[in-house]
Amino acid sequence: MTILKSDKSKVQPTKKTKKIKAYIDGIEVNVPEGTSIMAAADKIGIRIPRLCYHPSLSIEGACRICVVEIEGRRNLVASCAYPLEPGIKVKTISPKLRRIRRDIVELILDNHPMDCQTCERDGNCELQRAAYSLGVRHRHFVGERKNYAKDLSSFSVIRDPNKCILCERCVRVCEEVQGVTALANAHRGFKSVVVPAFEEKFSESICVNCGQCINLCPTAAFIEKDNTGDVWNAIDDPDKIVIGQMAPSVRAAIGEAFGMQPGNNYEGQCSTAMRMLGFDYVFDTQFGADVTIMEEASEFIHRLKTNGTFPMFTSCCPTWVKFVEHFYPEYLKNLSSAKSPMSMEGALIKTFFAKKLNVAPERIFVVSVMCCTAKKFEANRPEMVDENKNKYVDCVITTREFAWMVKSAGIDFLNLEHSEFDKPLGLSSGAGVIFGTTGGVMEAALRTASEFVTGETLVDIEFEQIRGVDGIKEAEIPVGSTKLNVAVVHGLDNAHQIMKKIKSGEKQYHFVEVMGCPGGCIGGGGQPYPVPPHLPLSKEMLIKRAGALYSLDRKRTFRRSHANPDVQRLYKTFLGEPLSEISHKLLHTHYDERKPSGIYKGHILEQDLELKDHKPEDMNKYRELIDAVNAYRAAEDKYSYLIPLLHKAQEMFGYLSIDAMKIISMGIKIPLSSVYGVATFYHFFTLNKKGEHSISVCLGTACYVKGAGEVLEKFKQALGIGLDQTTKDNKFTLECTRCIGACGLAPVVLIDGEVYSQVKPDDVEGILQKYKK
Amino acid sequence: MYKKFLLLSKHNAGSAEEFNRLVNYTIDKIQKSNLTADVSVKIRVNNYYSGNDIILSILPENYNYAKVDERIIDKIIDEYLIKGKEVKENRFDCNELVNRFYENFGNYNYFNKQLRLTLRNCGIIDPESLDDYFKVDGFRALAKVLTEMSPQDVIDEIKKSGLRGRGGGGYPTFQKWTNGARAEGKQKYIICNADEGDPGAFMDRSTIEGDPFSVIEGMAIAGYAVGADKGFVYIRAEYPLAIKRLENAIKLANENNLIGKNILGTDFTFELELRLGAGAFVCGEETALIASIEGKRGMPRPRPPYPSIKGLFGNPTVINNVETLANVPAIIIISGEWFSRFGIETSKGTKVFALAGKVNNTGLIEIPMGTTLREIIFEIGGGIKDGKKFKAVQTGGPSGGCIPEEYLDTPVDYDSLAKTGSIMGSGGMIVMDEKTCMVDVAKFFLDFTQNESCGKCTPCREGTKRMLEILERISAGKGEEGDIDKLERLGETIKLASLCGLGQSAPNPVLSNIKYFRQEFEEHIKEKKCRAKVCKKLLNYIILTEKCVGCGICKKKCPSGCITGEPKKPHTIDPLKCIKCGICFESCKFNAIIQG
DSSP, X not given: OOSSSOOTXXXXXXXXXXXXXXXXXXXXXXXXXXXXXXXXXXXXXXXXXXXXXXXXXXXXXXXXXXEEEETTOSSXXXXXTOBOXXXXXXXXXXXXXXXHHHHHHHHHHHTSOSOGGGSTTTTSOHHHHHHHHHTOOXXXXXXXXXXXXXXXXXXXXXXXXXXOOOOOHHHHIIXXXXXXXXXXXXXXXXXXXXXXXXXXXXXXXXXXXXXHHHHHOSSSSEEEOOOHHHHHHHHHOTTOEEEEEEOHHHHXXXXXXXXXXXXXXXXXHHHHHHHHHTOSEEEEHHHHHHHHHHHHHHHHHHHHHHTOOXXXXXXXXXXXXXXXXXXXXXXXXXXXXXXXXXXXXXXXXXXXXXXXXXXOGGGEEEEEEESOSHHHHHHTOTTSBOTTSOBSSXXXXXXXXXXXXXXXXXXXXXXXXXXXXXXXXXXXXXXXXXXXXXXXXXXXXXXXXXXXXXXXXXXXXXXXXXXXXXXXXXXXXXXXXXXXXXXXXXXXXXXXXXXXXXHHTSOXXXXXXXXXXXXXXXXXXXXXXXXXXXXXXOHHHHHHHHHHHHHHHHHOXXXXXXXXXXHHHHIIIIIOSTTOHHHXXXXXXXXXXOOOTTOOOSOOOGGGGTGGGSOHHHXXXXXXXXXXXXXXXXXXXXXXXXXXXHHHHHHHHSSOOHHHHHHHHHHHTOOHHHHHXXXXXXXXXXXXXXXXXXXXXXXXXXXXXXXXXXXXXHHHHHHTOOXXXXXXXXXXEEEEESOOSOGGGOSOEEETTEEEOSOOGXXXXXXXXXXXX | OOSEEEEEEEETTSOHHHHHHHHHHHHHHHHHTTOTTTEEEEEEEEOSOOSSOEEEEEETTTEEESSOOHHHHHHIIIIIIITOOOOOTTEEEOOTTTSTTOSOOTTOHHHHTOOOSTXXXXXXXXXXXXXXXXXXXXXXXXXXHHHHOOHHHHHHXXXXXXXXXXXXXXXXXXXXXXXXXXXXXXXXXXXXXXXXXXXXXXXXXXXXXXXXXXXXXXXXXXHHHHTOOEEEEEEOTTOHHHHHHHHHHHHHHHHTTSSBSSGGGSSOOBEEEEEEOOSOGGGGSHHHHHHHHTTSOOOOOOSSSOTTTSOGGGSOEEEEEHHXXXXXXXXXXXXXXXXXTSBOSSSBSEEEEEEEESBSSOEEEEEETTOBHHIIIIIISOSBGGGOOEEEEEESGXXXXXXXXXXXXXXXXXXXXXXXXXXXXXXXXXXXXXXXOHHHHHHHHHHHHHHHOOSOSHIIIIIHHHHHHHHHXXXXXXXXXXXXXXXHHHHHHHHHHOSSHHHHHTTHHHHHHHHXXXXXXXXXXXXXXXXXXXXXXXXXXXXXXTTOOOOOHHHHHOTTOOEEOOTTSOOEEOTTTOOOOOHHHHHOTTSOEEEO
């Protein structure tokens, strides 16, 4: 199993590993058949420039920067997509290629805001890098630029289509790796734009806030919501006691934000830097992780003893929790009720520690430094507040935001003295450390659960079976007399795969750990942009980041959560027992089903659609559409009926209503964002109600040279509307068509199917009069 | 039993009023002449001749008359039907159902140079009647391949014919079929590409409307040769009549076991399904078309893998154009060798064109490959309308280019047209006269491709937009020195670096116009002049004092108030205020205002 879903459309070596010989820039290469030109060139140290290519995603071949010449062929080919063929002679650099690549980058820049200096990605933007290295020094083709509003609605992710270069890496990661498909390309041509379904607010969409779109974006079209301002304000506020907590994987990756290679641990520098920034206390989310294990392991044993609901799912990952709320609400009871380490730590700071300080919790401002964008959402969940509706965590910043703060304060991060976290919520066990990588929560839970069950000390506490970056890992772990079937999953498409098996009964597990991001938190959506040659999702990088955590675990005096003396003290003095009443109040929660508009699961039921707003005659049509859609539910190639069904819906209603698209999406299980993308791609479909009469001016070549353009202008004037618009009285819709095959009668106009031939501008008023009655 | 049939045909977009009048007139006349028992009047709507003409045919003699009016009808009924005296006026000959291939169309110029292979049945059979199709050897070719030929035999026969893809690319059909036949895969597909999207082209639509069965039969034969048991016709949703006829044809063929399971009792199964496009020119590109049938946005993907190896739903898929498939049954029934006799060495058979623009005869024509452009325009097309001067002919639609007068003797075949900088394309052919502005035409086509760009690859999405902006600038009088160079540079980048055929050919209309009509571009840029007087913003309006009577109409109508003058005295136009709308020019009854 790989870290990713099956690499369907990738150019991959075929089964027979036949080797082929060819030449790249005169150098002989011998590679397995099916290797792309780009991959072959990489092997011999020739790095062909690229933007839309990503090794973990399907091949798009869209940016065209990686084009190369093949001797004897007229057309250039995209080296990312083109397999090396025996004997061919490839040129990866030539005056022609240099010019073309420069032109392409220039063309992208011409439709891109020129605000590099104030852009969040300044200095680590792939487009900027490409423009620099290809030598774009002049601009020739400046013209119209796209102009969209930024979507600031989400707690986690800002979407800025103006910076989008349409490489579709975000769309691909959201679909192929995360299985969410919140994003799709909509409209077409110059107006193409990556949006959630119906271009609704991101916060209302099916997005689970994982932030992988940010990681994969070569520019700043996706970026986290910047909360650093809130942190500065709190620090500057003398009344506020600013308390920081930091997630495990931040320390394993933050060095990369300062240009270091992955694999080193910066725990000590992080706590020093936080203090230098002005945090009053610096705690460790890993302490919260140890408490999480106490609660979660106890909950698990309780389920075992009481024959409770299985499999139990971890619930530390806010992306996964939202994913279950959207896609698998029937499994919400399977989620552990334990809050995430961050939320537990926050709750303990504002209760236990506030009491210790003898201050009102309102004076405390909790800042979480997280590898994660979804934690911003989690902190704002209505479940994560105290009885006065005050948030336990006031503000979440990502590893990247934290690094910006450190840089802006002029702190020489890499050379800082190490320091310890503050007590009593800062000491953590090795089990808490490994929470940051896939398999870590499971391993930590097993270390504790095993001892809780057997009462004996576990000798071998490293569970190799569930380590590593395979997408789905399974193991049978003996705990006392029972054998536990466990699974560890990361990347949400893998979660879909395992849910399918659990649902069908093919697999039965006791305990399943799911982390939304590939690699777990170390690959989180808030982590630093990787340092070249690493790329986001790169296995090597994830393994190195995980390695930093595992070696830290080995160095810890205590490697089991329940052995953490401060945790023991906390239970003794404050919480009592795991699952105690106070634990339940502060450290546990529950979740509810969500129905964002992008959902596409389940049976189509009328009441799900909230169709009551429609007129009775429309209701009947909707019922008819539901029947038509249901007819294809079981078809093997049901996806391919999308366009026929859209045709049907448009025929019935005259346009594609949002509800009609929802019915189709649910019925044939195509994500709503994709349905919207398809509906807006084709000219034939309209999302707006048309007028009583449709006027269509033919703009085929024959009609055009015979003056159809002037006729169209006259219609625009006479009706006071533009193309593809409807008059205010809903009487006329003006459209154009490209050739109806009546060139001998040019110019022609079609009104409700009736043909008017040899129309002159002067005829327009007269024609309209016929319909105005 | 009727002794004679009078068949009145009109183009389906022609004037219904005039047609109905003539039909009623004919019925009346037949009644008045007491011929009702002997003569049946039938009407037919056709598509292959798109002039405003009404055509009358007498069957079984198969006398055909063009430009029919009351006078001709009188003459035919009075002189021929009553007195038996042949009427030669306006008559053109074609041997309907006798000489199926129309090698001799008689002396009516429009048909004279034509050779109807693809359109052999169009306008002859009732496209909704399977019986009619049987009369012209319908489905005999399929029966022949299923009973007498191996799949390889079929491919060999197609190879002998030299048939090349009529969709524009000209890829040898046998090669495509061979690739499909050799590809590994349990499930294979045949797709008929009927998503004809070129502005000014309606060959496929007419073929399907006139002879849907040939296309189905061609697909089934292709399916047999390739080993595919499922076919899709991907047709434009904007073609309701073609869809209706195709649906009907599929239904009839299914009912008669000519497609479906175990065709004609053999092991061969071929199911056929119709899929509607939804208005995307790019879906003419194979991989985009496949994406569209799969229910996705019609975006092309890089090739290889080619569809014949990995196509629809990941299975081997052969995609042929309507015209290509319509030729297949004829090749099988007669022979590949016979087909290869038509046309020239590298391009065999015929090609259908939609001839339109500023020629006297417009409509669908079919000519043997190798016919020159001059023959098409001046003989078949009857020369330029209103005695104007020929300027250029555009072939290949938005992927092609404009060919100027000095290349009029270019034979129409894949390779010769490519050498001029244009392409054969799917069959649009628009004639332009001196009143056509070549900057404007370049703008028109680029506006089209820019609108139709799917937006996937950078050069096409961004590059065509910038080229269009430059052209808009030039035609608005804001062209700058260096704009032509920029167009050429962008054009080359887009051609070389785009992902699919749409982008790779999008700059052709601009580049070929610059190549042949550079002078016109330079005039627009440097002298701010449009010699064809099409680019409105470049026009100046002047009132000739000697002709102006001071009636004041122009002054009243001018929307910008730039005309001044006392009543009954010559008026003047303030060129700085003038918005160049041309209203004064149109409204002056004394020809006192000139455009320049």
